[in-house]
Amino acid sequence: MELVVRLAGAAGQGVQSLGEVLVRSLFRSGLFVHGELSYHSRIRGGENAFTVRLADRPLFATRREADLLVVLTPEMWRAYGARLRPGAWVVAEEGAAPEGPRVLRLPALQLAREKLGLPLAQGVVLLGAAARLLGLNPSAVERALQEVFGAKAGPNLQAFALGWERAPGPAWELPPPRFGPGERMLLTGGQAVGAGALAAGCRFLAAYPMTPGTPVLEFLAQRGERYGVVVEQAEDEIAAINMALGAAYAGARAMVTTSGGGFALMVEGLSLAGMIETPVVIHLGQRPGPATGLPTRTSQENLLFALYAGHGEFPRYLTAPATPESAFYLTMQAFELAEAYQVPAILLTDQFLVDSYAVVPALDPGRVPLREHTLSPQELERLERYERFAPTPTGVSPRALPGASRHLVLVDSDEHDFYGRITEDLEIRKAMVEKRLRKEGYLAQETALPEVFPAELRGRVALLGWGSTYGALREAVEALNREEDRYAHVHFQDLWPVRWAEVEELLREARAVVTVEGNAWGQLGKLLRQETGIRPARHLARYDGRPFTPEDIVEAMRHAA
Amino acid sequence: MPSIRVLAEREEKGVRFTSGHTLCAGCAEPMVVRTVLNAIEDPVVVATPTGCLEVATSRFPGTAWNVPWIHVAFENAAAVISGVEAAYKALKKKGLIDKRVRFVVFAGDGGTYDIGFQALSGALERGHDFLYVCLNNEAYMNTGVQRSSATPKCAAATTAPVGEVIPGKPQERKDLTEIVAAHGIPYVAQAAVSHLIDLANKVERAMKYEGPKFINVLTTCPLGWRTPRDSAIQQSKLAVETRYWPLYEVIEGRYKINYKPKERVPIEEWLKTQGRFRHLFRDPRGKELIAQIQAEVDRRWELLLKKEQCFGVGD
Numbered sequence: 001m002e003l004v005v006r007l008a009g010a011a012g013q014g015v016q017s018l019g020e021v022l023v024r025s026l027f028r029s030g031l032f033v034h035g036e037l038s039y040h041s042r043i044r045g046g047e048n049a050f051t052v053r054l055a056d057r058p059l060f061a062t063r064r065e066a067d068l069l070v071v072l073t074p075e076m077w078r079a080y081g082a083r084l085r086p087g088a089w090v091v092a093e094e095g096a097a098p099e100g101p102r103v104l105r106l107p108a109l110q111l112a113r114e115k116l117g118l119p120l121a122q123g124v125v126l127l128g129a130a131a132r133l134l135g136l137n138p139s140a141v142e143r144a145l146q147e148v149f150g151a152k153a154g155p156n157l158q159a160f161a162l163g164w165e166r167a168p169g170p171a172w173e174l175p176p177p178r179f180g181p182g183e184r185m186l187l188t189g190g191q192a193v194g195a196g197a198l199a200a201g202c203r204f205l206a207a208y209p210m211t212p213g214t215p216v217l218e219f220l221a222q223r224g225e226r227y228g229v230v231v232e233q234a235e236d237e238i239a240a241i242n243m244a245l246g247a248a249y250a251g252a253r254a255m256v257t258t259s260g261g262g263f264a265l266m267v268e269g270l271s272l273a274g275m276i277e278t279p280v281v282i283h284l285g286q287r288p289g290p291a292t293g294l295p296t297r298t299s300q301e302n303l304l305f306a307l308y309a310g311h312g313e314f315p316r317y318l319t320a321p322a323t324p325e326s327a328f329y330l331t332m333q334a335f336e337l338a339e340a341y342q343v344p345a346i347l348l349t350d351q352f353l354v355d356s357y358a359v360v361p362a363l364d365p366g367r368v369p370l371r372e373h374t375l376s377p378q379e380l381e382r383l384e385r386y387e388r389f390a391p392t393p394t395g396v397s398p399r400a401l402p403g404a405s406r407h408l409v410l411v412d413s414d415e416h417d418f419y420g421r422i423t424e425d426l427e428i429r430k431a432m433v434e435k436r437l438r439k440e441g442y443l444a445q446e447t448a449l450p451e452v453f454p455a456e457l458r459g460r461v462a463l464l465g466w467g468s469t470y471g472a473l474r475e476a477v478e479a480l481n482r483e484e485d486r487y488a489h490v491h492f493q494d495l496w497p498v499r500w501a502e503v504e505e506l507l508r509e510a511r512a513v514v515t516v517e518g519n520a521w522g523q524l525g526k527l528l529r530q531e532t533g534i535r536p537a538r539h540l541a542r543y544d545g546r547p548f549t550p551e552d553i554v555e556a557m558r559h560a561a
Numbered sequence: 562m563p564s565i566r567v568l569a570e571r572e573e574k575g576v577r578f579t580s581g582h583t584l585c586a587g588c589a590e591p592m593v594v595r596t597v598l599n600a601i602e603d604p605v606v607v608a609t610p611t612g613c614l615e616v617a618t619s620r621f622p623g624t625a626w627n628v629p630w631i632h633v634a635f636e637n638a639a640a641v642i643s644g645v646e647a648a649y650k651a652l653k654k655k656g657l658i659d660k661r662v663r664f665v666v667f668a669g670d671g672g673t674y675d676i677g678f679q680a681l682s683g684a685l686e687r688g689h690d691f692l693y694v695c696l697n698n699e700a701y702m703n704t705g706v707q708r709s710s711a712t713p714k715c716a717a718a719t720t721a722p723v724g725e726v727i728p729g730k731p732q733e734r735k736d737l738t739e740i741v742a743a744h745g746i747p748y749v750a751q752a753a754v755s756h757l758i759d760l761a762n763k764v765e766r767a768m769k770y771e772g773p774k775f776i777n778v779l780t781t782c783p784l785g786w787r788t789p790r791d792s793a794i795q796q797s798k799l800a801v802e803t804r805y806w807p808l809y810e811v812i813e814g815r816y817k818i819n820y821k822p823k824e825r826v827p828i829e830e831w832l833k834t835q836g837r838f839r840h841l842f843r844d845p846r847g848k849e850l851i852a853q854i855q856a857e858v859d860r861r862w863e864l865l866l867k868k869e870q871c872f873g874v875g876d
């Protein structure tokens with residue numbers, strides 16, 4: 001059982017709120033949902049679409065075609081009217097869509113204006129009709145309306161009833177609940193990153209607004225007071241990362257959140273973090289570039305940028321969450337590994353992951369143990385002398401916090417000796433480079449190998465992906481295998497460091513490797529070839545700013561076969 | 562001084578900023594842009610960093626710009642206009658161009674007070690011949706109403722939320738007009754969208770000077786301020802009447818306050834009409850906070866009066 005509902009209107013018509021109401025109502029009914037927000041970068045007009053999928057199993061991908069289309073404007077009918085599955089229903093503002101079978105046209109704007117004096121409730125009228133067609137329990141929707149509209153729920157509840165009354169009975173039968181209250185959570189990738197930061201003990205966030213990095217900033221700004229997180233909006237991204245480094249030096253678990261353009265400005269600070277071996281977590285929400293690019297769309301164009309950004313050579317942890325669930329745990333892990341190895345950790349998400357809703361098992365912060373990675377005052381007291389950058393077998397030096405003891409904690413952006421004092425002694429320089437780079441090998445042991453589905457790869461065509469394409473790839477491989485059982489889905493979560501020898505051994509089993517990425521270059525493919533010599537047979541690219549759907553991948557593979 | 566007739570005639574003759582953009586209904590930005598462009602007679606080249614104005618006026622196949630216009634990255638409008646102006650000067654020197662061309666930046670408060678400030682300061686110091694107009698709507702509107710250093714104290718923004726302890730933005734707004742004046746450039750002014758003729762006059766006066774010119778225009782935003790769509794002008798007028806946003810000029814270091822409200826209108830009158838300050842009227846500490854805001858308005862006004870007294874034009 002699967003249904004796709006698409007709500008489409010102009011910016012300013014509240015489509016996002018309608019989508020939120022719908023996903024919450026379905027979630028409350030015990031169903032798995034996925035909600036994808038697709039919008040133009042403009043304040044008014046333009047396209048705003050919210051695509052809701054519901055099914056009896058977890059979903060992490062969106063769809064091209066809908067079973068129920070709710071349209072508020074003729075433009076949206078032109079954009080989406082052709083993308084319907086057989087037997088689809090349409091609920092439309094009168095005049096927005098032509099008459100036809102299974103087309104329910106309502107004077108929603110007029111009703112909202114005349115009966116409620118609130119033209120903005122137009123969408124809720126249409127939603128009321130759609131909810132009845134879907135066979136939703138009205139009380140689940142009413143509760144969701146209350147949650148989303150808060151104090152303004154009153155007229156919206158009336159609007160909902162006006163729509164409900166005007167729809168025929170259910171066109172579908174929804175499945176029975178698949179989970180009970182409290183077992184699962186509904187959240188976006190952006191919320192998951194923010195929640196992961198709270199769970200990991202983040203104490204400081206500095207950021208500058210940039211879509212799609214902003215939701216994490218806003219999430220923490222709204223909760224900072226309650227959870228004891230200092231949230232500072234800086235005057236630009238250069239300041240943001242350097243503030244975070246200052247906080248981290250002083251002992252706070254610190255984070256920044258941004259997108260490609262802002263990350264570009266942070267790059268010098270990133271390199272500084274590498275040099276002064278100070279942990280910092282960078283959430284990098286990708287959108288299409290170069291430059292301002294497509295501000296509100298999605299992409300996976302920054303893999304190589306995130307990996308190589310920063311002058312000089314230093315280790316980093318780079319990881320790409322696949323779903324809101326993994327976004328939560330990987331954010332926690334990024335904080336842990338940044339602290340443990342005194343390196344910058346980059347969380348690579350994208351607009352699709354940050355803005356999309358999904359249903360995940362209830363989160364368990366206990367799954368990522370948090371440890372203290374700095375010397376205690378007692379330990380420091382026992383030390384005769386303290387060297388911030390003491391050479392060790394792992395390259396990780398004992399980290400003291402300034403002011404915690406009588407010892408001086410020196411850090412310097414210039415090359416320095418074991419104490420942190422500037423040096424131009426070239427032997428020491430060599431030792432310091434080696435010490436810093438040594439950390440990478442140990443860090444690699446903590447990273448995950450790619451997930452392989454089905455477990456046995458031998459003789460299969462491996463579809464390789466990373467990050468938010470996870471759901472689309474998995475569904476595509478399942479669908480392809482139903483036709484001919486010869487495909488596999490190989491998904492990278494950790495992107496640096498990677499245990500390449502093991503990856504090579506694994507992938508050599510495959511008949512062929514195809515990369516599926518939201519970029520033109522095939523960036524993971526390039527990296528794979530560089531590190532293992534394995535050359536992908538093909539790259540399925542998507543760089544139009546939209547997320548992959550399962551059918552995109554299935555069709556492209558069929559075409560190739 | 563350009564009268565409404567002159568401005569209208571110029572617009573009839575060759576409209577520089579047209580309709581067809583997708584700025585919100587009731588947004589003050591287009592009024593400011595049209596007025597500024599109509600107040601300049603010479604051909605102009607405009608640079609705009611990322612922000613509402615840029616996003617909403619330039620989407621192909623439409624454009625609201627009937628003048629050469631360049632969109633640049635968010636932090637560097639002043640740097641780019643410097644380059645354009647320097648190139649123009651070089652062409653002129655070589656005799657490859659003889660027209661008098663004017664260079665104008667329209668940038669938001671975020672792109673001016675914060676991320677663009679370093680580029681602005683550099684351009685002012687180098688002394689390029691351009692006019693910089695800050696469309697000050699007191700927050701990052703294009704990315705969904707985050708606070709900027711122009712956001713007034715206690716205003717709610719998504720990154721300065723109203724909580725149990727924190728009543729909106731804790732800090733005072735930066736006095737950028739004075740900071741720019743401290744660069745010692747020939748012309749600096751504050752204007753407001755409610756006083757368009759005053760704005761046109763200022764632009765015309767500014768353009769008489771060679772070198773950097775800066776006008777900080779209070780440009781009300783119904784969406785971010787959470788005010789009715791038809792209230793942009795009233796909002797702006799009240800900001801002037803309450804002395805929150807004085808209309809004044811600093812011409813070659815000489816201060817002139819263009820309008821002194823006869824009556825003292827309490828700042829509360831302005832605050833209470835805006836959703837971004839609504840919490841002040843519910844919070845038990847609201848009265849005290851409003852008193853603090855009033856004190857700061859008074860302090861700045863008194864200081865301005867003194868500056869006019871000491872460094873006035875002497876008329």
Ligand SMILES: Cc1ncc(C[n+]2csc(CCOP(=O)(O)OP(=O)(O)O)c2C)c(N)n1
Pocket residue numbers: 208209210211237261262265292611612613614634635636668669670671672673696698700701702703704709
């Ligand atoms: C380096 C960089 N950081 C962040 C952004 C995101 N960004 C684009 S427009 C904008 C806000 C603009 O605010 P303002 O300058 O006040 O103009 P307004 O939209 O309010 O008119 C931000 C934060 C960006 N484009 N580039």
Ligand code: SF4
Pocket residue numbers: 043583584585587588589590613614617698702703781782783784785
């Ligand atoms: S958000 Fe504000 S500044 Fe931006 S277009 Fe709308 S009214 Fe104008």
Ligand SMILES: [Mg+2]
Pocket residue numbers: 669670671696697698699700701702
């Ligand atoms: Mg602004």
